[in-house]
Amino acid sequence: MIREQDRKALLAWYDANGRDLPWRRTREPYPVWVSEVMLQQTQIATALPYYERWMRRFPTVEALAAADEQDVLALWQGLGYYRRCRYLLNGARYIVALGLPTSAQGWLTVPGVGRYTAGAIASICFGECAAVVDGNVERVFARTTACGETGPTLYRHAWEWAERNLDPHRPGDWNQALMELGATVCTPSKPRCEGCPLEPSCAARQSWRVEQFPVARTTPSVRLRTHVCWVPFESGAFGVCQVPAGEWWEGMWEFPREDATDDRAAAEAQLRERVGAGWTESLGEFRHTVTRHRVVLEASLVRCDARAQALRWVTRSELEALAMPAPQRKTLRRALALLGLD
Ligand code: SF4
Numbered sequence: 001m002i003r004e005q006d007r008k009a010l011l012a013w014y015d016a017n018g019r020d021l022p023w024r025r026t027r028e029p030y031p032v033w034v035s036e037v038m039l040q041q042t043q044i045a046t047a048l049p050y051y052e053r054w055m056r057r058f059p060t061v062e063a064l065a066a067a068d069e070q071d072v073l074a075l076w077q078g079l080g081y082y083r084r085c086r087y088l089l090n091g092a093r094y095i096v097a098l099g100l101p102t103s104a105q106g107w108l109t110v111p112g113v114g115r116y117t118a119g120a121i122a123s124i125c126f127g128e129c130a131a132v133v134d135g136n137v138e139r140v141f142a143r144t145t146a147c148g149e150t151g152p153t154l155y156r157h158a159w160e161w162a163e164r165n166l167d168p169h170r171p172g173d174w175n176q177a178l179m180e181l182g183a184t185v186c187t188p189s190k191p192r193c194e195g196c197p198l199e200p201s202c203a204a205r206q207s208w209r210v211e212q213f214p215v216a217r218t219t220p221s222v223r224l225r226t227h228v229c230w231v232p233f234e235s236g237a238f239g240v241c242q243v244p245a246g247e248w249w250e251g252m253w254e255f256p257r258e259d260a261t262d263d264r265a266a267a268e269a270q271l272r273e274r275v276g277a278g279w280t281e282s283l284g285e286f287r288h289t290v291t292r293h294r295v296v297l298e299a300s301l302v303r304c305d306a307r308a309q310a311l312r313w314v315t316r317s318e319l320e321a322l323a324m325p326a327p328q329r330k331t332l333r334r335a336l337a338l339l340g341l342d
Contacts (some may be wrong), residue, residue, distance in 0.1 A: 002201050007329075009197035010254040011170060014177030016185070019044075022051065024176070029100060029125045030061045036117045037084050038132075044183075061100070064092035071322070073252055073323030078245040080326075082249055087112020104130040115159075120285050124172035130161035132175045136182025142170050142214035143186060146203035150217040225295045228267050229328070231283065231335045232275045232311060234304040238319055239275065239311035240330075248290050254321040255331060256311070257297070274311070278304035288327045299331040301338055316341060 002010075018024065020336070021044065023035035034054060038047040057075055058064040064072070069089060078084035090111040105121035122128035133141075133155065141147065141158040148155055156318045167174035185192050193205050204210045232239030232255065241256055243249045256274045260267035283299040309315050312323070319332065336342040 002198065006198050006201040007165070007167060007174075010177050010181065011167065011173060013197040014063055014173060018072060018176065018180050019184075021048075022055075027125045027172075029121050030064075031055060032124050033117065034088065035114075036120050037088055037112075038079065040117075041081055042052055042079060046250055049075070061095050062091045065096040069251060069328075070323055076322065077323055077329075078326055080096070082252065084112070087107070091161075100125055102136055104128055108293045119186045120175060123175050126321045127172060129166055129168055129198070131166050131171075131206060131225060133158045133162050134182075136179045136186070137175075138215055139161055139188065139207065140178055140186045140198070142154070143191070143210060144198055145206040146207065146209065146213055148213075148215055150215050159301070220292055223293045225259060225261045225275045225293050225296055226264070226283065227257050227297045228264070228271060228329060229255050229262040229299045230271045230275050230280070231255045231299060231301045231331060232278070232304050232308065233301060233335070234278075234307050234313070235309070237313040238307060238335075239313055240319070240322065241274075241311055243325075249325040251323070253319075253324050255329075274308060274310045275302055276304055276306055278302040281338065283338065284333060286327045286330050287327050295327075295329065297327050299334065301335045 006139065025034070035047070038054075040052055041109050054075060058067060058072075058271065069086070072085055073082065076082060079085070091113060093230055094110055095101070101110060102122075105116040107113050107118035107121050113121075116134055118128035119132040122130040123132065129191050130330050138158040139153060140152060141161045142149075145157075145161060147154060149158055162175075162178070181196070181198065186198075191210060192209060193202070194201055196205075196281075197204070199205050202210075204213045239256070240253045243252050243254055245251075255296050258265055258267035258270050279302070281301045281303075283301055286297040286299060288295055288297065316336070324332070333342065
């Protein structure tokens, strides 16, 4: 357990040092929910402009619920992990239909809301004694208790610890204080232990073993993939298709793409069938990472003889308004430069 005086010290430290962020100036559930979803797997500096744009465009849960999915995806473009964006939209529709939940248990019924987000909203907005564990809290837990576990066991122990140590008087501030400490002081490398409010309670610090926690986990191997992507162009229009359900970037728009990792000839034959005949020029390679996959996207411009029926043909300005994954957007820029349209 964290000692009472260290608990007070952490809250006082947060009061004095917590960063002034737009979603911390309110206790309204909608902006807190949006920020919590955006900040999953994303740094604050990256999420901030997206958050501000989002709140200008969809200032209320009703405005979001009424939005078109393509507009929502377009606004999210570049932030990655698009499933989060779809969950926000579906969640907003659920809330408008069934009412705004006011407890962690209620928030858990909203599509896409898990234990962490439900706990964050309930504690920050409604003062409920609901714990949270994100990567920052897990690291603070591992160090303060010198926990030697990794993976799911570490995560489970971190939840138990977070629930035991939750401050009953200021649960929202307590949760944010722990996350803030992990983000700014108890950082993954070079934690600033001098002056850390939890230093007297910290088992790793007291035993001079801070660098040993959290215990390193063997990372799953990275999978290398090659995708071939063709940019069909005919009389000023580009051919695009919508990414089917269940695939990366579901619902967004892209140029025809096939996985050529195991069989390049088959992938190119499929592309030829989808795009049709035409003059092909290389646009080069684009590298990106999706979950554990490192993908090399080999792109080509195809000046088509005719417009394939299976594709949607759009002008450059129409294309700008469509939600496209970042590697496809880069491919488009290269194609526009080759066509002299940039
Ligand atoms: Fe982290 Fe160091 Fe504070 Fe322990 S004393 S919680 S290791 S910053």
